[in-house]
Amino acid sequence: MRQHERTTRAGPRLTRGWYLPRLGAALLCLAAACLSPTTGAGPVLIGQGRRILFIGNSLTYVNDLPGVLQALADSAGGDQLAVESVVAPDYDLELHWNDGIAQKEIAKGGWELVVLQQGASSRAENREHLRTWTKRFATEIARVSARPALFSVWPMQVNQADFPRAIESYTLAAADVNGLLLPAATAWLAAWQRDPALALYSDGLHPTVAGTYLSALVMYARILRRSPVGLPRGVRTRSGATLVIDAQSALLLQEVAAQVAEGSP
Numbered sequence: 001m002r003q004h005e006r007t008t009r010a011g012p013r014l015t016r017g018w019y020l021p022r023l024g025a026a027l028l029c030l031a032a033a034c035l036s037p038t039t040g041a042g043p044v045l046i047g048q049g050r051r052i053l054f055i056g057n058s059l060t061y062v063n064d065l066p067g068v069l070q071a072l073a074d075s076a077g078g079d080q081l082a083v084e085s086v087v088a089p090d091y092d093l094e095l096h097w098n099d100g101i102a103q104k105e106i107a108k109g110g111w112e113l114v115v116l117q118q119g120a121s122s123r124a125e126n127r128e129h130l131r132t133w134t135k136r137f138a139t140e141i142a143r144v145s146a147r148p149a150l151f152s153v154w155p156m157q158v159n160q161a162d163f164p165r166a167i168e169s170y171t172l173a174a175a176d177v178n179g180l181l182l183p184a185a186t187a188w189l190a191a192w193q194r195d196p197a198l199a200l201y202s203d204g205l206h207p208t209v210a211g212t213y214l215s216a217l218v219m220y221a222r223i224l225r226r227s228p229v230g231l232p233r234g235v236r237t238r239s240g241a242t243l244v245i246d247a248q249s250a251l252l253l254q255e256v257a258a259q260v261a262e263g264s265p
Contacts, residue, residue, distance in 0.1 A: 043084050043085060043086050043101070043105055044084065045082055045083070045084045046066075046067070046070070046082065046083055046084065046238050046239070047070055047080065047081060047082040047083060047238060048080060048082050049073075049079060049080030049081050049082050050079055050080070050081050050082065050112045051081075051082045051083075051084070051110050051111050051112055052066070052069075052081055052082070052083050052084075052111065052112060052113045052114075052115060052223070053083075053084050053085075053086070053105055053106065053111050053113070053114045053115065053146075054066050054083065054084070054085045054086070054087065054115045054117070054151075055085075055086045055087070055093070055096055055102045055114065055115065055116050055117065055137070056085075056087050056091070056115070056116070056117030056118065056151065057087060057088060057089060057090065057091045057092070057117065057118065057119075058087070058089050058206060059117060059119075059151075059153050059205075059206065059207070060085065060087050060115075060117050060151065061085060061087045062202075062206045062207060062212065063207060063209055063211075063212035063241060063243065064212075064237045064239050064241040065212050065215055065216055065219075066083040066084075066085050067083065067237030067238060067239050067241055068212055068213065068216040068235060068237055068241070068243055069081065069083065069216045069219050069220060069223075070082075070083050070237065070238065071235035071236065071237050071238070071243075072216055072217070072220050072228070072231050072232070072235060073220060073224060075231060075232050075235060076220075076224075076226065076231060078224075078226075079224055081223075084105065086101055086102045086105055091118070092118035092119065092129070092133070093116060093118050093129075093130070093133035093134065093136075093137060094129065094133050097133060097136060097137070102137070103140050106137075106140045106141055106143075106144060106146070107140070107143070107144065108144075109144040109145075109146075110144070111141070111144060111146035112146060112147070113146060113147055113148070113149045113180060113223065114137070114141045114146050114147075114148055114149065115148075115149045115150075115151050115182065115219075116134055116137055116148055116149065116150055116151065116173075116179075117150075117151035117153060118130060118133075118153075119153065120153055120154060120155035120156070120159070120162060120166035120169070120185075121166060121169040121170070121173075122155055122159070122162035122163075122165035122166040122169060123162075123165075126169070127165075127168075127169040127172070130169055130170070130173050131169075131172060131173045131176055134148065134150065134173040134174075134176060134177055134179070135176055135177060138176075138177035138179065147178075147179065147180060148174075148177050148179035148180070149174075149179055149180040149181070149182055149223075150170045150173050150174040150179050150180070150181055150182060151170075151182045151184060151215075151219075152166070152167055152170035152171070152174075152181060152182060152183050152184055152185045152186065153166070153170075153184060153185055154166065154184070154185045154188050154200075156204055156205050157201045157204040157205070158204065163185060163188075163189055166185055167183070167185050167186055170183075170185070171183075180222060180223070181222070181264055182215075182218060182219050182222055182223075183218060183222075183260055183261070183264045184214065184215040184218050184219075186260050186264070187214050187215070187217075187218045187256055187257055187260040187261075188200050188211065188214065190256045190259065190260050191214060191252065191253060191256045194252055194255075194256060195249075195252060198210065198249070198252075200214065209243050209244070209245065210245055210249060210253065212243065213243060213245050213250070213253060214253045214256065214257060217231065217253060217254055217257035217258075218257045218260060218261050220257075221257055221258055221261030221262070222261045222264065227258050228254045228257045228258055228261075229251075229254045229255060229258050230254070231254060233245045233246070233247055233250030233251075
């Protein structure tokens with residue numbers, strides 16, 4: 001598996017993408033957040049403001065991460081974000097490239113950032129794959145005067161020892177293209193240092209609401225260059241997803257996101 005990760009042992013199926021626990025599309029997709037090459041619906045730009053295009057898979061669309069980021073920006077006033085997603089289950093960057101939908105959306109222009117995400121990419125061959133296809137997408141992104149961003153994601157829960165290699169893979173891919181690193185995986189580790197009992201995995205792969213909230217906080221801090229401390233602990237996205245975190249956990253996650261975002265290259 002290219003995401004988590006390619007293997008020959010019995011059990012999870014082998015795909016060109018990555019292993020997705022069979023939760024069912026209805027459980028994974030939240031309204032407009034699941035607009036992808038496999039749904040038959042075209043990508044839709046939601047909102048107005050600084051435009052961000054997300055290209056990824058269920059680690060992006062579960063809990064509507066782009067919508068949560070947008071809602072957090074709305075809540076703070078000032079800069080507003082317009083978000084669009086080209087996402088599909090089991091997809092890596094090569095599969096997106098072969099579909100061609102992502103390139104068509106990039107070519108429309110007007111983007112400030114194009115966020116790229118596949119799996120943890122911690123193994124050598126998967127790291128090389130991430131770097132190769134990031135460079136290819138970066139060429140298209142540069143044509144419309146936008147900047148690539150790398151959403152650094154986490155390995156499967158059973159592979160937590162892979163966190164450092166996964167983080168390094170995304171850091172290298174971002175450096176290759178002068179991209180903005182969005183260090184969510186680093187924030188997950190930092191959050192567990194503060195509270196090892198934090199539940200960030202929902203099913204051993206996908207994030208809980210807290211995991212998505214932490215990722216959105218890091219993106220908020222890195223993209224808008226603002227502290228996420230003091231942001232609301234509950235938001236409703238324009239696609240209809242509702243996210244609520246208890247007050248104590250929300251403050252911890254905000255503080256972690258601020259610290260990690262400030263220390264990232």
